[in-house]
Structures are given as C-alpha cells and as structure tokens.
Amino acid sequence: MDIKMKIENLNFFYGELQALKDINIEIESKKITALIGPSGCGKSTFITSLNRMSDLIEGTKVEGKITLDGEDIHNSEVDVIELRKQVGMLFQKPNPFPKSIYDNVIYGPKRYGGKRKVELDEVVEKSLRGAALWDEVKDKLHQSALMLSGGQQQRLCIARCLAAQPEVLLMDEPTSALDPLSTLKIEELFDELKKNYTIIIVTHSMQQAARISDNTAFFLNGELIEFGKTTSLYMKPVNSLTEEYITGRFG
C-alpha cells in the first residue's frame, strides 16, 4: 500500500474549543478517501488542515503530525505556498474568479512565473480536458466564467486546481450546491482523476461516498470513529455508532 499523506495524533483547537481529537489516518496514494459524518463532526476542519488553509482562521491551534510524502507539513522549513500548490482544494460552492474561463485556469501558473504564452495555452487545454470541460468551453475561452452553469463552474474550479499540477486534491462537499445531473458528471470525472491524483473528499451523502470512494472515514464529534475500505465499512461496520449512522438512525 502506497501512502501519500499520513496524519498522526492530530488535535485541532478553535480557541478553547477542540474540533478534532487525536485523529490518525493514512491516505492511500491515487485512491479516493471519503470523509463522512454529521455536520459539525470536524470533517471540514480536518480537510482544511491538510493544506493549512486553516492557518487563515485566527485563534486556531494544531497539535500532532501531518506528512505529505514523508515530509511534515508543519515543519518550519515548509513553504505553505508550495504545500497548497501540491495539495489543491475545491470548495462547497463553485468559486470561479470574475474573469474569463482562460484567465481562471491560468490564474495559478501565471503567478508561479516562468511560463510563456504558448505553454499557458497548453496548460489551459490540458487542465480543461482533465476536468472534462474542454469540449463545452473550447470556443468561448475568453468569455466570463460566471456565464457557466453551476456544474460547469465547479469543473472549471477543478481545472483551475489541475493547472497547478497538484498531487492531492481536497474536496469539501464539492457537489452539495449542484443539481443531480451536474453531480453525476463530476462523480464520473472522479474515476479519471484518481488515475493521477490522490483525492480526499468530504461528503454529506453516504450514497456518494459509497459510489465513488475506495476508503471511508467516519467522523463524529471531532473523533475518528472508524476508518477502512469503503466496501467493508458499509457492509460490516465494526463500531456500532458507524452502523447507526449509515443505516440512517441519526445525522
């Protein structure tokens, strides 16, 4: 088993409030790991601590160790900018920039520097193809991204992440704001994406987790209750709380 990220004894605090308690997970490379649990269980906090977006919230404190390819991401030598290039993130609501489709995709690469126009054009096509959006938008690359439908916008945001050539993709309920058809399209995309990327996805839908993920982690009240292969976690959960949750008795 090839481990991409390893989380050891992770504790997370918002001021006095402890949002995560002693979390230990190993994220498999080029697999999809789903995080499930009722709202407020800490799964979103967990995912934002993986690319240190949580640093942006004032008054937070992290304990424990998170490694990416064996490197501690909290090490003082680590450049958080570089970390976020390698660990891309997708948000609940699509958040394309109020710029053209083209400018959205090259937003990162243009600012990392060192790319010529021709190379940027290539990046745009490759990233949009990677997000299964190229055919729909190739004739209107210079139109505003805000003209796109919600589902297209979310795939544009995926393309925007891909343009940074990440290794890990974090997704925080990426389909919660989308209609079923758009959701289906993005779920289909996941099979392609996991050939090249390690994906960690927070989802509010157990069905979605069951459909797309290889591994599933169940969070409750800031604790990791159960973690394992998705099939076995759903078929025969070890913990009774997990069983109650997936059978819909709470949450």
Added chain:
Amino acid sequence: MRTLHKSKNKYNLKESIIVKILYVFASISILTTIAIVVTLLEETIVFFREVSIIEFFTSTKWTPTLRPQNFGVLPLLTGTMMIAVGSCIVALPMGLGSAIYLSEYAPKNVRKTVKPILEILAGIPSIVYGFFALTFITPLLKTILPETQVFNAASASIAMGIMIIPMVASLSEDAMMAVPDSIRQAAYALGSTRQEVALKIVVPATLSSIGAAFVLAFSRAIGETMIVAIAAGQSPVFTLNPLDSIQTMTGFMVNISLGDIQQGTIEYKTVFAVAALLFAITFVMNMTAKAIVNRYKEEY
C-alpha cells in the same frame, strides 16, 4: 516527488516589504492627526503667552489687525454659531423631510431619480454656494427686508443650509431604510396611515441616527469656509442680528491669509489660535455624534 520547501525566500522577502510599505501608508493618517495637533498647539501656546486667555474668551472686541489690538474671540464665536444655527434651521427640517419622503412615501422609481438629484447639491463646491448667496439670496432678502446689508449672516446661512440638506437627508434615510419592513407592515395591518407609521414608528426608531446627523451637520457648518468668506462679511461685531454683516472663525482665517501677514507676528499666531479653537469644537462635535450612534445603536 517534489519538495515542499523551494523558492521560499524569494517571494517572502517581497511580501514582507510590501506589508511594511502598506503599514507606513496606514500610519500617515495617524501622523496627520499628530501633525495637526502639534502645529496648532505650538503656535497657540506662543499666542497665549502674549494674550491673556481670559481676554480671549471673555472680551467682545476682536481687532487683531488694528491698533489698539483686541483679542476677544466672542464676536467670531457668535458669528460662527449664528451661521451654524441658521443653516441648520434650513437643513434639518428640509433634510429630515426629504428623508421621510424618500423612505416612506416615494415610489421606487421616484426615489431612484430624486436621490441622485439631491446628491448633486452635495457635490457642488462651496464657492458656488457663496456666489449664489451673494448674487441671488441677498438681493432676494433685500426686496423682502430692505434693512438687509450687502454681506449678512442670513444669506450665507440659507446657502449653507441648502448645501447640507443632502448630508442630513442621506444619513437619516440610511437609518430609516434599515428599519425592517415587517415592522411597517404590522402597523399598516392595524390600519395606521403612512404619517402615523413615519412619525410614531420610523422616526422614533431612528432618533439616534437623526440626532447624530444633526450634530454632524452642525459641525460641518461650523467648519465651512468659502460661503461665509464670500457672503457673510468681514465685520467681527458682537451681534445676533442675522441681517448684519458678521465674521466667522473660518472667515477670519481666510481674510488674514489673503493679506500680507508675516510669520512670527501676533496676527499670524492669531490664525493658529482660532484654528485650534475651531478644531477643538468640531472634534468634540464629531466625537459626540459617534458616541450617540454607538450608545443607541438600533437593533432589530
């Protein structure tokens, strides 16, 4: 596999330089305040070494450029207050009335055209109001009240009142628009008329904002310069007759600056002493307005 720590120093240096520059920019506003206080106080302290502070605040004669010199600031103060009160007599009812009309009576499309028109009034330079006061309002006053002098407090007050209307109107209207419609609907459902809703619900609910708007308008009128310099006259006399020529603190400052006053003379220092008084008065009023708003913040 890529490493996580490349190119760290390159942009970290750039970013930290930028933050430092922005910090310096932000500090300029603090330095401005300090500089205002220091420059005004410096000359004012020297001024009060030569002029008794008691004379300054109690004498009713102000003749700093004539012999014998008198340094009683009261004529300037009464002149200033007369103008401020006068302009508020115009601006407060008109501004408040406009605010009530716009927020309670006007249909949406009327509101959308009337509001920008009123805002034009706020964008017209004060020098234009001065011209208007001198060439239009004063002759008009003269036909009604023949004893009106060419330069007089009333005409400057009216012009300044017109200028301040939009300020009162927009501050009050913003507060009125913030009153939730559900409260109005409830009153209408009980059979209230618009007038009752306006005067018994909306105005009482926004009284603190209206109060703050009044104080700010008054403070603005005290500090306004060009209208009074043009239309109110240059006679620092201790009077309360609005048809007389008077002089305000700001009017005096402009008047002295137009003459050839040498640095270091007592006349030069007088300007700073008056400016310090003006700054102090407007500062206290602005803080009062802020305190009113903070103390009685409307919560819905």
Added chain:
Amino acid sequence: MRDNNISSRKLKNAVFHGIVLGATGFGIVALILLLMQVFRTGLMWLDWDFILSMPSRFPEKAGILSALAGSIWTIGLTILFSLPLGIGTAIYLEEYSNKKSWYNKLLQLNISNLAGVPSIVYGMLGLALFVRFLNFERSILSGALTLTLLIMPVIIVASQEAIKSVPNTLRQGSLALGVTKWQTITGVVLPYALPGILTGSILAISRAMGEAAPLIMVGAAGYVAFLPSGPMDSFTVLPIQIFNWTSRPQAEFQNIASAGIIVLMILLLSANAVAIILRNKYQNRMD
C-alpha cells in the same frame, strides 16, 4: 364619530405628505435656481477667449487659463499621491492588520475623525508643514500635498467598503491555489473592488477640485498671469480665481466669476461621468 376620526387621520396624512414632498422639492428647486443663476449671469461670457486668456484687470479681457492650468497641475499631483496612499491604507486595514488590535482600532477611529476635520484646518497644517517646515514654499507641490491629506480619509473609507464587499470565497479560492497573499490581493481582491474604489476616489478628487479654503491658507495666489511649468511654481486654481472675482464689486466680475463656475462645474460633471462609465465598464466585465 368613527368616520370623522378616520377622515381626520387621512387629512393629517395628506397634509404631512405635502410637507415632506415640499421639503424634498425645496432642495430640487434650490438646485434649479442655483444653476439658473449661474447660467443666466455667466453663459454670455463663456467662450474660447475666456478659457484661453490670462486673468486681467479688465473683465472683458480676463480669462482662466492660468487657473485652469493650476487646477490641472494640483489635481494631477493630488491623484498621484492620494490614490496609492489611500488604497494602500485600505488594503492594510482590511487585508493585513489584525482587526482586534488596539492599533487598528485607533487607526480606524482616527480616519473617521480626520474625515470630519474642516478643510481650512488642513490648510493650516499645509502652511505649517509643507510651506514652512519642509520649505516647499507656496507651490503646487504644497497645495497638492495638502489636498492629499484632506481627501485621503474619504478614499480610505470608500476603498475599505469596496474591499469588504469582496466575497471571502474568492480569497480562499486564490490562496488555496498556492499563490501569495499579495498575489491574491492584486489578482482577485483589487479587480473585484475596483469599481467601488474608483467611484469613491473620483468623488473625493472632485471634492479636491472644488476646494478653495485650504489652498488659500497654503498661499495659492489670487492673481497669477503665467502658466506653471513645474510642481515648485506658485499657482492659483479655479475656485480661488472664482473667489477672487466674486469678491470684487463690479458686476462684470460677477459675470466672469459665474463663467468660471460653469467651467468648474463642467469639469466636475465630467469627472463624475467618467466615474459612472468606468464603473459600468468594469461591472459588465464581471457579470
């Protein structure tokens, strides 16, 4: 009895409606009278000769060229100084500083206080600081720096409002891509906030364009018969030239004063038109 009560309440409402409508009408009528007075007295005197001539003792020969040039110089420099300072301060306050720190609260309180300081007091500051202490003399530079301090609070507050309106999701989206904070500010925050910043700044600059009092204190002259050639030259500006003519007793000078006012108001209106056009252009680009 009951009917009487209702009809008297309705009457009260009608009267009150009339009163507030009248109050609103007062402002509009005043605006119309003011414009009519200016155009009635000044329009006849406004021609190219007036714009292209120097001031003169003879009203029929007098023009506003030197005042116009002085205004353009002063405002140009004021824009150059005040925009970076004002927008930079707003960025610092909204994006970098710790909102809860005492220094930030002091800055914020201080800025709102500065916005209420009478413009003539800024003139005193300019006189003491730029003209005397820094020895810039009675120059365009001293005038522009004074106006910069005067309008900075307005630009700061308008820019802060515009920056506050930028959705946080855009900032997060940008930072999550691994670009720096400053790149996020220039990449998404400022483009999004630009229409608001521009509108507020242009309003502030129009205010500076109409100011006379602080520049009189700084020592802009009433009579300048040459064109300024650099920022250290002495100068006059349109509002001061208008003031100068207004305070003369002869009727002809009142007329050229109002011709000058027409020119000034056209400049101000164009500035506002530019603000509206820019805002619409950027808004279209964004939707």
